Amino acid sequence: MKLVQVTKDNLRKVVNLKLDETQIGLVSDNVLSMAQAAVNKDYQPRVVVVKGQIVGFLMYSEWLNADWAPVPRPNEYYIFRVMTDRNHQGKGYGRLMMNKVLEEIRAKNPKAIHIGYSESNQVARNFYQSLGFVEYGHFNWGDVAAKIEFK
Ligand SMILES: CC(C)(COP(=O)(O)OP(=O)(O)OC[C@H]1O[C@@H](n2cnc3c(N)ncnc32)[C@H](O)[C@@H]1OP(=O)(O)O)[C@@H](O)C(=O)NCCC(=O)NCCS
Incomplete structure (x- = not known):
């Protein structure tokens, strides 16, 4: 697996990744x-990418220069899109991709890494809690806000 x-x-493959019909709206379209x-x-x-196949997409940003960041917070990061294609969910790729992106962001010496998800998204809540x-x-x-802080 690599990012x-x-x-x-x-x-084209990225924009063709699909969620399950029951998940539409949990994350913005690619x-x-x-x-x-x-x-x-x-x-x-x-x-x-897993074994040459595109299975998911994610996106993050430093907490600045965005409509959701009216007050900049340099060295804080926000992961705001995470999705695995519906045909590849439940295979452990979500955990692998989150570990990879957390490693990528940690290399920047962040003060905190934030994530958000809708209140109804119990899969995301449990998953992100298990990652810390x-x-x-x-x-x-309205989305739930969660973070990992670094000292
Ligand atoms: C959340 C999401 C990215 C997880 O991706 P994934 O590739 O299925 O993740 P994994 O296979 O690594 O599973 C991660 C954990 O979630 C659990 N999980 C995944 N799908 C689940 C489901 N439908 N029901 C219950 N638990 C589920 C797994 O059991 C696993 O936990 P475990 O390691 O303790 O067993 C994927 O479900 C998704 O794309 N959801 C729709 C978009 C979304 O909600 N994004 C997050 C908010 S931005």
């Missing part, structure tokens, strides 16, 4: 994510 950049060669990444240089989109995220409230737009 790679989105390129002109893999973009088309929107890539449109946002095209106009925000701080956004870090990543493709999840601790809930601390809600974002303005």
